Amino acid sequence: MKKSALFDALRAGILDLSLAPGSALDEVALCETYGVSRTPLREVLQRLSGEGYVTLEAHRGAAVSSMDLPVIRSLIQTAPMIYAAVARLAAENASPDGIETLKDAQRDFRDASTPADMAIHNHRFHEAIGTMADCPYLIPGLKRLLIDHTRMSQRFYDARTATERATIRKARDQHDAMIAAFEDRAPAEAVRLTLDHWALSRDGIGRFVMPSPLPLDPTQEIRDAV
Amino acid sequence: MKKSALFDALRAGILDLSLAPGSALDEVALCETYGVSRTPLREVLQRLSGEGYVTLEAHRGAAVSSMDLPVIRSLIQTAPMIYAAVARLAAENASPDGIETLKDAQRDFRDASTPADMAIHNHRFHEAIGTMADCPYLIPGLKRLLIDHTRMSQRFYDARTATERATIRKARDQHDAMIAAFEDRAPAEAVRLTLDHWALSRDGIGRFVMPSPLPLDPTQEIRDAV
DNA sequence: AGTACCGATTTTGTATACAAGATGTATTTT
DNA sequence: AAAATACATCTTGTATACAAAATCGGTACT
Numbered sequence: 001m002k003k004s005a006l007f008d009a010l011r012a013g014i015l016d017l018s019l020a021p022g023s024a025l026d027e028v029a030l031c032e033t034y035g036v037s038r039t040p041l042r043e044v045l046q047r048l049s050g051e052g053y054v055t056l057e058a059h060r061g062a063a064v065s066s067m068d069l070p071v072i073r074s075l076i077q078t079a080p081m082i083y084a085a086v087a088r089l090a091a092e093n094a095s096p097d098g099i100e101t102l103k104d105a106q107r108d109f110r111d112a113s114t115p116a117d118m119a120i121h122n123h124r125f126h127e128a129i130g131t132m133a134d135c136p137y138l139i140p141g142l143k144r145l146l147i148d149h150t151r152m153s154q155r156f157y158d159a160r161t162a163t164e165r166a167t168i169r170k171a172r173d174q175h176d177a178m179i180a181a182f183e184d185r186a187p188a189e190a191v192r193l194t195l196d197h198w199a200l201s202r203d204g205i206g207r208f209v210m211p212s213p214l215p216l217d218p219t220q221e222i223r224d225a226v
Numbered sequence: 227m228k229k230s231a232l233f234d235a236l237r238a239g240i241l242d243l244s245l246a247p248g249s250a251l252d253e254v255a256l257c258e259t260y261g262v263s264r265t266p267l268r269e270v271l272q273r274l275s276g277e278g279y280v281t282l283e284a285h286r287g288a289a290v291s292s293m294d295l296p297v298i299r300s301l302i303q304t305a306p307m308i309y310a311a312v313a314r315l316a317a318e319n320a321s322p323d324g325i326e327t328l329k330d331a332q333r334d335f336r337d338a339s340t341p342a343d344m345a346i347h348n349h350r351f352h353e354a355i356g357t358m359a360d361c362p363y364l365i366p367g368l369k370r371l372l373i374d375h376t377r378m379s380q381r382f383y384d385a386r387t388a389t390e391r392a393t394i395r396k397a398r399d400q401h402d403a404m405i406a407a408f409e410d411r412a413p414a415e416a417v418r419l420t421l422d423h424w425a426l427s428r429d430g431i432g433r434f435v436m437p438s439p440l441p442l443d444p445t446q447e448i449r450d451a452v
Numbered sequence: 453a454g455t456a457c458c459g460a461t462t463t464t465g466t467a468t469a470c471a472a473g474a475t476g477t478a479t480t481t482t
Numbered sequence: 483a484a485a486a487t488a489c490a491t492c493t494t495g496t497a498t499a500c501a502a503a504a505t506c507g508g509t510a511c512t
Contacts, residue, residue, distance in 0.1 A: 003495090003496095026463090027463075027464075028463080036496085036497095037496055037497045037498075038464090038496095038497085038498090039265065039495080039496055039497065039498090040495075040496060040497090042269070042464095042465090043268070043269075043272060043495090046269060046272040046273060046276065047272060047275075047276065049273075049276065050272065050273065050275065050276020050277070051276070052362070052366070058464090058465095059463085059464060059465080059502090059503055059504060060463095060464085060504080061463075061464065071362060074360075074361045074362055074363060075363065077315075077361070078311075078361055078363045078364060079363070081307075081311060082363060082364075085304075085307060089303075134300075135300045135303070135304055136278070136297060136300055136370055137300060137301065137304040137305070137308060137367045137368075137370050137371045138304060138308075138367055139367075140278070140366035140367050140370060141363045141364055141365075141366050141367040142363075144362055144363050144366060145363045229465090229466095252493090253493075253494075254493085262466085262467095263466055263467045263468075264466095264467085264468090264494090265465080265466055265467065265468090266465075266466060266467090268494095268495090269465090284494090284495095285472095285473060285474065285493080285494060285495080286474085286493090286494085287493070287494070453512105454511105454512085455510105455511085455512075456509105456510090456511080456512090457508105457509090457510080457511090458507105458508090458509085458510095459506105459507090459508090459509100460505105460506085460507085460508100461504105461505085461506080461507095462503105462504085462505075462506090463502105463503085463504075463505085464501105464502085464503070464504085465500105465501080465502070465503085466499105466500085466501070466502090467498105467499090467500080467501090468497105468498090468499085468500100469496105469497090469498085469499100470495105470496085470497080470498100471494105471495080471496075471497090472493105472494085472495070472496090473492105473493085473494075473495085474491100474492085474493075474494085475490105475491085475492075475493090476489105476490090476491080476492090477488105477489085477490080477491095478487105478488090478489085478490095479486105479487090479488085479489095480485100480486085480487080480488090481484105481485085481486080481487090482483105482484090482485080482486095
């Protein structure tokens with residue numbers, strides 16, 4: 001189906017930042033590139049807006065949801081609570097099906113080669129936890145959280161140093177431990193691991209928001225390398 | 227604007243149960259009654275679906291979101307956490323504007339004569355708290371919570387006995403106390419009041435889900451009345 | 453020079469006609 | 483008589499043409 005392909009393409013583009021936060025989405029341009037008429041395109045944009053990927057303003061068209069400082073503050077404030085609540089419910093409701101989906105996502109995450117791939121499969125992993133938690137009042141917030149979390153993680157997964165690569169390995173191992181906790185239906189353990197996982201991620205977000213400053217002495221880096 | 231009128235009408239109908247949970251929404255019928263063509267109508271349905279009022283299935287049209295037992299269980303499980311989190315943030319972020327909106331809603335709630343009016347203004351009141359909390363990751367869940375909470379409260383506000391009327395008065399007074407807590411920027415107090423308020427409401431939901439059984443002896447009620 | 457207003461152009465919103473899919477019924481076949 | 487299939491009808495999905503709103507550029511005026 002053309003429409004769902006279009007939906008997925010826009011969604012992926014937003015998550016991997018190839019569609020920049022705040023950038024406008026031109027209806028006719030998208031119609032031409034995806035070979036759909038405006039009616040179904042607009043329905044896709046409405047749906048993306050309903051899920052928080054896009055913001056729609058009357059007579060002003062669609063734009064990729066922005067990611068300004070107040071939003072990031074809200075994220076850091078709210079994320080642990082929502083993630084923890086979802087993890088607890090997921091552990092209580094764990095089903096073989098849900099665990100299977102989780103393991104699939106984790107395998108793809110492990111095998112991913114590019115930062116964008118890692119981010120998207122990490123996204124899938126955490127969405128699957130939400131599905132398993134099966135709570136209609138937490139999932140919408142969780143999904144919005146994941147949109148912004150994934151977008152901010154793009155930098156996180158673009159590992160340059162050995163330390164950064166070690167951090168990613170640690171996150172990956174935490175996923176495995178979380179799967180085990182869900183399989184054991186151990187809510188307390190699932191929550192504990194989830195909060196650890198969040199703490200790791202939060203540091204990465206810190207680096208995203210506040211990159212390390214340029215060296216005061218521009219020659220220092222060169223001297224260090226020698 | 228016709229479209230927003232249509233949106234509000236459907237929303238109100240869903241909240242006061244005049245559109246029953248699960249009932250199908252016929253596109254052409256709605257078009258004729260509201261004098262709009264199918265294109266904008268469908269956009270309205272998409273938006274209602276995004277906010278959780280309606281569920282859309284491909285090639286099968288729109289239906290009012292259902293309210294079955296698992297959903298009610300989720301609600302009772304999740305509501306205190308979300309309401310409390312929102313109340314805390316609302317108290318921290320309280321603004322004169324927000325307080326004003328809150329007082330307006332409370333006035334209309336107090337002056338309401340029909341159960342449907344009471345329910346809708348109570349809905350507005352709690353939505354305003356969400357707006358004041360200003361957290362994009364909690365509001366979507368809160369709104370979904372309120373949809374189902376309001377629908378279940380229709381019975382709650384249809385007071386027949388003196389006890390029920392006293393309960394409504396108590397809920398109304400709790401609103402006033404909550405406003406005061408927000409004005410004072412007292413998060414702990416706001417949370418405490420919110421949880422009390424929820425406890426009151428939860429009992430009403432209990433009566434909605436489990437109505438009191440018919441008297442075993444059908445003549446008893448008549449004898450009591452004599 | 454700066455600002456306000458008007459018109460041209462671009463972009464969004466709506467209606468309608470047509471296509472495709474689903475459902476229900478009647479007829480046929482076993 | 484029961485089941486299956488083909489057809490008719492109804493409903494949803496898509497394209498296109500048209501209407502309305504907003505933006506932008508230019509001109510006139512302060």
